[in-house]
Amino acid sequence: MRVCGTMRAGLFIALIAAAWLGGQVQNCLAQKPPPASPSDSTKASPRKEAIPRKQTGRSADPYTVGFVTGTPQCTEFAIAQDIATTLATGQETGPHGEVALRVLPIVGNGGIRNVLDVLTLAGADVAIAPVVLVDRLRETRTFGDISDRLTYIAPLHIEEFHLLARPEIGSLTELAEKRVNLGEDGSASAILGREVFNRLGVKISESNLGPEAALDGLRKGALSAALLVSGKPVSFLTQVSQLDGIRLLPIPYSKELLQQDYLPSTLRHQDYPNIITAEASVDTVAIKSALFAYNWPIGSERYRLLDLFVQTLFTRFPEFLGDAHHPKWREVNLAALLPGWRRFRPAERWLQQQSGGEAALRKAFGRFLEGKPTANPPDREELFQDFLRWRERNPAK
Template sequence: MFIALIAAAWLGEQVQDSLAQKRPPASPSESAKASPRKEGTPRKQTGLSADPYTVGFVTGTPQCTEFGIAQDIAATLAGGQETGPHGEVALRVLPIVGNGGTRNVLDVLTLAGADVAIAPVVLVDRLRERGTFGDISDKLAYIAPLYIEEFHLLARPEIASLTDLAGKRVNLGEDGSAGAILGRDVLNRLGVKISESSLGPEAALDGLRKGDLSATLLVSGKPVGFLTRASQADGIHFLPIPYSLELLHQDYLPSTLRHEDYPNIIAADASIDTIAVKSALFVYNWPARNERFGLLELFVQTLFTRFPEFLTDAHHPKWREVNLAALLPGWRRFRPAQRWLLQQSGGEAALRKAFGRFLEEKPTANPPDREELFRDFLRWRERNPGK
């Protein structure tokens, strides 16, 4: 079944439409209250001497699950590698603090040392569709879809529903973050007008305790370690976000927060309805001749090969939602990831079988011709993954 899944994923994909680091100043598109505007296509910094052994991994804030996922990868991949004469390893992963939103994408598009990023799919789709950073269709690819990121809306005791937030001060997160962009979108769709604040997670939780805020939103994969340390004694609770099929179905998913996720906030046998968005691991689509391409190829091969290690209890439970062979409609998979999936046991055999059915309608001469045609076919498919 696994073999069939890998082969089907590769074949199906071909028909798809195809801490801390210094950053440049925020672009105008990241203004929390301004409508997205088109910018010139950003250029990747290539003049800087990026570490040839280090993959820069842009994540969310250190309080978020996405940062923890990057740390999981960095720590796991660091083990089991042979070192050079000076202790150097062939592959390092460096988590880079981002905001989980547009800054993650912009960093990958521009910074020489930023190679991959976790970002909500709906947010990256919008950046491409609106041309916020120009045409990014060929600049970004995906390595694999990841997991869903839940909306965590914490509120003070006197706030019982979304309608109670009307006119109240609500924190959606730092400008350009997933919470700021998607939270504003959801509240607007549901007709809830708020007074918006733009604080980081720690400051927002403190403001909630003191009564400076009525609610605060964090978009991140559950359970968020930072929130597991909060409790009802702080005078806060999770506020339900009702899922509206009519208003939210195109971009959002229904989800649930349970006692098992946050035992200090949610009572036993209780649950809180919320919404979520899909996330994915995006990568800068370096040309094959670039040395960064080779580094990222090693990163993909190592990550995929050692993926079962992430499914143990020692790692975040969100890893168990990840299906490496899943597709991301509308995006091209990074070529090394695509090849790795194909090369798994039975993958190429399945492709050859499908190719044979194709040739039945268009017979060729003899076996040598057929073999050469198959190799040409593979090269053509790699150059034209959307065909």
């Protein structure tokens, strides 16, 4: 009798459980969305991807400018580091050691990714990018119409093509059908290197490795050549020794084939004494680079931060021309124009305010010296830096 009672109780519980599970299934089915219509399917297709938009929903650091640059092996990363470390000095700090302006380098690939990051990431404000590459993105509308979403702060330096080759390769034409590394896919080196080889009629077997792996491939013979596009001298190339047998291969400049987008340039012994012998030189091609910025709405928090960044960078620009910084700074002309693009308004305004020329600068410097003792010549550079910081705090004087 006890067994039968137990069985009846178990059966009763099972029936209740089955009824409850059935209700849950019905609820799930009732909540299941209807099948997508053909039009909905088309909208969700990655082939119809919408124009990328800036991430403004999350709050970015209101004191930090996000600076997208190239890989750590390239000169563009060194330029960003120069800006970050220099602007970090000479600022008055708050009660907890905070500063009004920080610059945070963000590692990119120097190519399309840099532009996309500035167009989409909330914390990315500026980027160094090749002018020819950004022009192409605008013309082809790869990311839609970027004319109103991107602006420029200033043209920068030129970036040279460095074509490293094994000792058995004597000329560019000998690379036909050989394995050549052009850099990571989507990088400026890969996109523009492919274009240069095609224009010059040299068909290669392309590889897409990073700089370290490419150098290792050259040494082991897995690659015949490797391309690196960056401003000379590139510190990464100090790893290359003449004992490796690796050399810099000339890239002939053709006005007919390259003039529209590329410039002639030369690599010399003083640029790379570890690769180029004394009195020797290597002809190559180059491209222009510029400092681009996202066109934040006027009056927004990020716009004001970028305004502060420009005022600080431009005012302290003479500091970057010394030997402690990369030689490429000496190629920079802040007032140079970038045809087809609009300059960031605070940058344009700052340049217009400086149009009074050297006479106005000397007059302001004289007012600054009124409260200073006469400086000895060795102290003049330090005094000038004080003067620049004084002008930043007293823009109306």
